[in-house]
Amino acid sequence: MDNDFYDEFREPTRRDRLLKGEEYKEAWQGVFDVKTLEALDALKRRRIIEDIYWVVSTGKEADVFYARSPNGDDLAVKIYRIHTSKFRRIDKYVLGDKRFGRMKSVIKSKWSWARREYKNLSSAWKCGVHVPKPIAVYRNIVVMEFIGQKGTPAPLLKDVEDIEYPEKVFDMLLNDIEKMYKEAKLVHADLSPFNILYHNGIAWIIDMAQGVNINHQYALHFLYRDLHHIINFFVAFLDDIPSPDEVFTRIVGKEPDLIIKSLVREQF
Ligand SMILES: Nc1ncnc2c1ncn2[C@@H]1O[C@H](COP(=O)(O)OP(=O)(O)O)[C@@H](O)[C@H]1O
Ligand SMILES: [Mg+2]
Structure with missing residues (x-):
């Protein structure tokens, strides 16, 4: 399945290489x-x-x-957007202006999203969780391992219809x-088949910026919701599947109460 998915893609050519030497300034200026x-x-x-x-x-x-890195390794570069396009042209000027303190705080907040994503990754x-290897964070940019082939990201789990060994992937x-x-003391908090890449039989968890520490006020709510999303997806693939309550209890050591479960109900 993976091979078909990538067949239509090709090696990047010189023309594709938009960020090269000084050329990139021109090429990416509008972006x-x-x-x-x-x-x-x-x-x-x-x-x-x-x-x-x-x-x-x-x-x-x-x-x-x-x-790509100087060694030729494939990279995913996630750039938190600082402005909507109408600000792009003027940010050079306003950033030096004290009256635009708010703008600076917007930028700082994008930096903190990037830092948080990097830290959680x-x-x-x-802890050996299947996430892309984090490589660097700088300001609003996170650099990580690229999950995919020839510059094409692996498909999202939600789009994969023929998982070869679904019980393996689920486990x-x-x-x-x-x-x-238990080990990273982290709850993803936005986990679903929309934030999982399926590559060579492995489920790679991505999009970690909103992850919270297990002591966060709503950590258990988020954990229950994450489990609910994953289990809901695998119901179509597996005959015998545990309930979110069973898995939650196994992980946390206590049953989810009604308040913890309410976050899921609110959404559906
Ligand atoms: N490490 C990665 N390797 C390959 N593709 C990635 C990687 N990280 C993100 N992507 C691609 O970018 C998309 C958006 O990434 P994600 O982190 O989920 O950001 P968003 O906040 O926009 O949802 C993913 O669905 C995937 O297609
Ligand atoms: Mg996402």
Whole structure:
């Protein structure tokens, strides 16, 4: 299945390589704001990124690009968007102006999302959870291992119809959720088949910025909801599947109460 998925894609050519030497400034000027261009420049100087090739996803808060390191390793570069486009042209001027303190705080908040994502990825990765290896964070940019092939990201689990060994993938995910909780002391808090990439039989958990410490006020609510999303998806693949309550109890050591379960009900 994976092979078919990638067949239509090809090796990047020279023309694809938009971020190269000084050319990138021109090429990406309409895409990135000045602050982001500066940050990318810094990552190039540190020899973390060599070239950025293309965008693989544009989301509400962030865009993800396919890039390569100077060693030729594939990278995913997630850039938290600082401004809507109408600000791009003027940010160079307003940033030096004291009256625009609010703008600065918006930028700082994007930096903190990137830092949080990097920190959560790192804690999960150190515990052996299947997440992309974190490589660097700088300002609003997170650099990590690229999950996919030839610059094409692996499919999201939600789009995979023929999982070869669904019970294996399901167990792997539950194991990772448990490891995150018990060892990394982390709850993903936005886990669903929309934030899992399926590659070579492995379920890779991504999009960690909103992860919370297990002591967070709503950590158990989020954990229950994460489990609910995963179990709901696998119901179609497995005959014998535990309930969210069973798995929650196994991980946390106590049953979920009605308040913990209410977050799921609110949403459906
Ligand atoms: N490490 C990665 N390797 C390959 N593709 C990735 C990686 N991280 C993100 N992507 C791609 O970018 C998309 C959006 O990433 P995600 O972290 O979920 O951001 P968002 O906040 O926009 O949901 C993913 O669905 C996936 O296609
Ligand atoms: Mg996502």
